[in-house]
Amino acid sequence: MREEEVVEGITKILEEKKENGGVESEKLEGFIPHLTLPLVNSILSCKTLRSHPTTLLSFFNWLQTHAPPPLRSSPHALLTLLPPLLFHRKFSHAKSLLVSFISSDRTHALHALLLRPRRPLPKPLLDTALAAYVHAGQPLLAFHLFQKMKRLRLTPNLLTCNTLLYSLVRSLSSHSTLLASGVFHDAVALGVKPNTNTFNILIYGQCHHKKFDHALALVHRMPEFGCFPDNVTYNTILDALCKKDGMLPDVWTYNTLVRGLCDEGKIDEAIRVRDEMVVLKLMPDVVTYNTLIDGSFKWCGSVEGFRLIEEMRLRGVEMNVVTHNIVVKWLCKEGKIDEASETVVRMVESGIYPDRFTYNTMINGYCKAGKLGEAFKMMDEMAKKGLKPDVFTLNSVLHTLCMEKKLEEAYELIVQAGKRGYILDEVTYGTLIMGHFKAEQGDKALKLWEEMKGRGIIPSVVTYNTLIRGLCLSRKIDEAVDKLNELLEKGLVPDEATCNIIIHGYCWEGMVEKAFQFHNKMVGKSFKPDIFTRNILLRGLCREGMLEKAFKLFNSLVSKEVSVDVVTYNTLISAVCKEGRLEEAFDLITEMEGKKLEPDRYTYNPIVDALSHAGRTEEAEKFMSKLLQTGQDVKTHDTSQELDASGDIIYSEKISDLCTQGKYKEAMKLFQESEQKGVGLNKFTYIKLMDGFLKRRKSISKVATKLKQ
Structure with missing residues (x-):
């Protein structure tokens, strides 16, 4: 029988049975008698059969029981079968065939064929x-195959990597643990993103060989990859310390574990570790308590922090x-600047003198509280005690001056600081640049940008973001895109x-x-849109006014199970309320409550406004x-309902919205209200008002006067 007839005959039999995947053995x-390896490979690679992996699998299994031994022991047929199985996601079948073949492959023929x-x-x-x-x-x-993937620059699956690492460290030879460390390094270089399980496997290997410093170093590296220690991590280290050769952990080791738990917010577990220290007659020291106190202030609040101080x-x-300093830091963060000041007084009374961190924290706290005079007094006191304010102190004061629009004083501050030997950084200039943009002094902001580069300060992505934000704020979007291109040309990666x-x-x-065009372009360059986008x-x-397109976008997000938040719903609710589509607003509230998203005043205020308007x-x-029950401020359909610290932006935006909708009477009413409240509007808002009134042939003298000012 000719080879073509054999292939055609077997293929025809298999095609007849491909619906149920079986084969007719008889x-x-x-x-x-006519089967050869080339013939088997031709059948397994037949185009009409490759789309029916179950049929191919049944034929291969039939071969394993009926074909001559040379055919059964050859890896070539297996490697021909595997691609269609994997293409159709039959991973478990593929792996099972491989494991079965490997167990009987005494000469490692399959391994040699995989490598070459x-x-x-x-x-x-x-x-x-x-x-x-x-x-x-x-x-x-398996390690040799990993090396081949490394040479080919193929990124292995994380689960595969973890499985290989586990098998290497469990072989319990120091050489295998060394190999595991190499695999980890190479896998990361190939683009594998390790998880907590990856680190726990490596930590186990290091602990088994009593390399506790290496194990703790791995714990400290975990946050670099967005993962954190868990109970397995710490129990592995503690178990190794306590049980291997009678060796016991010391206070330093426990303090390291306490810090790791506190950094992750696991304060209860950190306190249990502290209690375990006491049981082992290891007395917690000031480092232990400082770590616990700092963690408690951060994750549990000041009550628990002060309880630990008393303990x-x-x-x-x-x-x-x-x-x-920990107490001062958290009191300042909570806005309790007077209590922080009292803490510094008690600190001095106890014989402990404030250091640079204390003063910097207080100066920053006073600046945030708007007490610039107190901040300058603190700087003066700091200098008298021989503690030179650093650039952090300078930037804190600079930020406050810019917030208060005291831009000349802010610039004079950095000039004097430069003369006195301060090394100004990109934060210094970034703060000044944004301050000038917010004060609508874009030209001065751009001059500062050039001055910064002239000083040899290389801008990072964060500083470019400041400049781009400022240009967008000034409605210079084309220049903002130019700066983005400049950022890319310098080899920086936009975030x-x-x-x-x-x-x-x-x-x-x-x-x-x-x-949307820019969004799609950047997605093509690996930009990952977030909820803010x-x-x-x-x-x-x-x-x-593209409400239907907005709902189309919203529905596509929901159907893809992309996360949405209160702001998403508030945006839509506000939009439908402006159109008087109240029933849709009610449906959206019901939907958001079903997703455990709690409505706030920005949810309710547009609805109250629309209902009132409808009588x-x-x-x-x-x-x-309902709004009162949430404990939030009630602001009825007064157009200033969303007014906050950024009132100028809110008013500008709302007036622009009304102009876009052709509601010039309401826009003018809001303009007059902003005048009464002393809110400064963006010049582009005045231009939009003027444009609107020109269209209606109304008087524009008042708006024009404001524009000239």
């Missing part, structure tokens, strides 16, 4: 084969400057904030289509009652 048996194949092998095949060798208890052969005092552990700023800039100018685009559509007073009062 019909196939007649072809056994006749044609390139797909990544899923190598990845699955690597996992199969690990499963078969041959980690070193520390009762146990005879004296507070040091770090303890006092989510960069893209969001430009998308917001386009939307702010009403160029929503360009915003989606909300910016949604708000842009709503502002321009549905009783319903409006019910919603006001």
Whole structure:
């Protein structure tokens, strides 16, 4: 029988049975004497059968029981079968075949063929084969396959990597642990993102060989990859310390564990570790308590922090400057600047003198509280005690001056600081640049940018973001995009904030289509939109009256199970309320409550406004009652409902919205209200008002006068 007839005959039998995936053994048996390896490979690679992996699998299994031994022991047929199996996601079948073959492959013929194949092998095949060798208890052969993937620059699956690492460290030889460390390093370089389990495996290997410093170093590296220690991590280290050769951990080791738990917010577990120290007659020291106190202030609040301070005092552990600084830091963060000042006084009374950190924290606290005079007094006191203020102190004061629009004083401050030897950084200039943009002094901001570069200060992505944000704020979106291109040319990688700023800039100018075009372009360059991106685009559509497109975007997000938040819903609710579509607003509230998103005043206020406008007073009062129950401020349909510290932006935006909608009477009413409250509007808002009134042939003298000022 000719080869073509054999292939055609077997293929025909298999095609007849491909619906249920079975094979007719009796019909196939007649072809056994004519089977050769090339013929088997031709059948397994037949195009009409490759789309039916179950049929191919049944035929391969039939071969394993009926074909001559040379055919059964050849790895070539297996490697021909695996690609279609993997293509159709039959991973478990592929791995099972590999494990079965490896267990009987005494000469490692399959391994040799995988390392030196006749044609390139797909990544899923190598990845699955690597996992199969690990499963078969041959980690070193699996390691060789990993090395091949490394040479080919193929990124293995994280699960495969973890499986290989586990098998290497569990082999309990120091050489295998060394190999595991190499695999970890190479896997990260290939783009694998390790998880907590990855680190726990490596930590186990280091602890088994009593390399506790290496184990703790791995713990400290975990946050670099966005993962954190868990109970397994700490229990592995403690178990190794306590049980290997009778060796016991010391206070330093426990303090390291306490810090790790506190950094992750696991304060209860950190306190249990502290209690375990006491049981082992290891007395917690000031470092232990400082770590616990700092963590408690951060994660549990000041009550728990002060409780630990009292406990520390009762146990005879004296507070040091770090303890006092922790208290000062958290009081300032909570806005309790007077209490922080009293803490500094008590600190001095106890014989402990404030250091640079204490003064910097207090200066920053006074600046945030708007007490610039107190901040300068503190700087003076700091200098008298021989503690030179650093650039952090300078930047804190600079930020406050810019917030108060005292830009000349701010610039004079950095001039004097430069003369006195301060090394100004990009934060210094970034603060000044944004201050000038917010004061609508874009030209001066750009001069400062050039001055910064002239001083040899190399801007980072964060500083570029400041400049791009400022240009967008000044409605110079094209220049903002130019700066983005400049950033790229310098080899910097824009982050989510960069893209969001430009998308917001386009939307702010009403160029929503360009915003989407830019969004799509950046997605093609690996930009990953976040919830802020989606909300910016949604708000842009709503502002321009493209409500149906906004709902289309929203529905696509929901259908893809992309996360949305209160702001997302508030944006849509506000938009439908402006259109009088109250029933849709009610549906959106029901939907957001179903997602455990709690409505706030920005949810209720547009509804109350719309209900009042529609004369549905009783319903409006019910919603006001709901708002009162949340403990938030009630602001009725007064157009200043969203006014906060950024009132100029809010008023400017609302007036622009009304002008876009052709509601010039309401825009003028809001303009007059802003005048009464002393709110300064963006010049572009005045231009939009003037444009609106020109269209209606109304007097523009008042607006024009304001524009000239």
